[in-house]
Amino acid sequence: xxxxxQSPSNKVTEKGKDVELRCDxxxxxxxxxxxxxxxxxxxxxxxxxxxxxxxxxxxxxSDRFSAERTGGSVSTLTIQRTQQEDxxxxxxxxxxxAQQETQYFGPGTRLLVL
Amino acid sequence: DQQVKQNSPSLxxxxxxxxxxNCDYTNSMFDYFLWYKKYPxxxxxxxxxxxxxxxKNEDGRFTVFLNKSAKHLSLHIVPSQPGDSAVYFCAAxxxxxxxxxxxxxxxLSVKP
Numbered sequence: 001x002x003x004x005x006q007s008p009s010n011k012v013t014e015k016g017k018d019v020e021l022r023c024d025x026x027x028x029x030x031x032x033x034x035x036x037x038x039x040x041x042x043x044x045x046x047x048x049x050x051x052x053x054x055x056x057x058x059x060x061x062s063d064r065f066s067a068e069r070t071g072g073s074v075s076t077l078t079i080q081r082t083q084q085e086d087x088x089x090x091x092x093x094x095x096x097x098a099q100q101e102t103q104y105f106g107p108g109t110r111l112l113v114l
Numbered sequence: 115d116q117q118v119k120q121n122s123p124s125l126x127x128x129x130x131x132x133x134x135x136n137c138d139y140t141n142s143m144f145d146y147f148l149w150y151k152k153y154p155x156x157x158x159x160x161x162x163x164x165x166x167x168x169x170k171n172e173d174g175r176f177t178v179f180l181n182k183s184a185k186h187l188s189l190h191i192v193p194s195q196p197g198d199s200a201v202y203f204c205a206a207x208x209x210x211x212x213x214x215x216x217x218x219x220x221x222l223s224v225k226p
Binding site for chain 2: 045056107
């Protein structure tokens with residue numbers, strides 16, 4: 001079946017602009033996660049959604065970052081007033097449930113803020 | 115403070131030999147550990163996992179060992195193949211938590 005998909009695959013933007021990144025999880029997966037990987041770093045957790053529960057936003061680095069998940073499926077990560085330090089690969093993952101479940105990752109969106 | 119550490123940024127191994135990738139963690143509450151493989155320009159791919167109630171899990175050429183007292187786990191690949199060349203990430207989580215905590219990765223190069 002189809003895996004996790006993300007769009008766009010690459011995004012170049014100017015400092016101060018807003019960007020939206022999209023994630024389509026695996027069908028039937030109730031948990032969805034956003035991570036980012038900066039150059040030379042490991043994956044850094046941003047936010048996760050589990051079913052209809054309130055999202056865990058504990059990893060969001062600032063209030064310029066927000067995410068929503070509509071209808072329990074597609075998710076959008078929004079970065080407002082982008083800064084150069086926001087440049088990274090943004091990765092989305094989904095799992096059947098949360099807690100001790102294997103997370104399956106999409107290919108990522110490479111964001112470059114000039 | 116890094117809770118999951120992969121202290122070797124790179125490892126080079128001859129084809130056919132064993133590759134051993136190491137990972138240390140500091141949080142004794144972690145109870146589930148995973149290894150992911152990542153090729154350039156792709157997302158991480160799940161390899162193998164282990165629960166803290168076990169000390170070994172094997173899947174084909176891949177074996178993960180967990181030493182809870184030392185807070186250490188390792189991934190063994192035998193025999194290593196050139197296609198195994200990638201960055202390997204160790205990740206950990208705890209029962210009440212959904213997100214994974216990742217190490218910075220080890221780049222494995224398997225030479226023919």
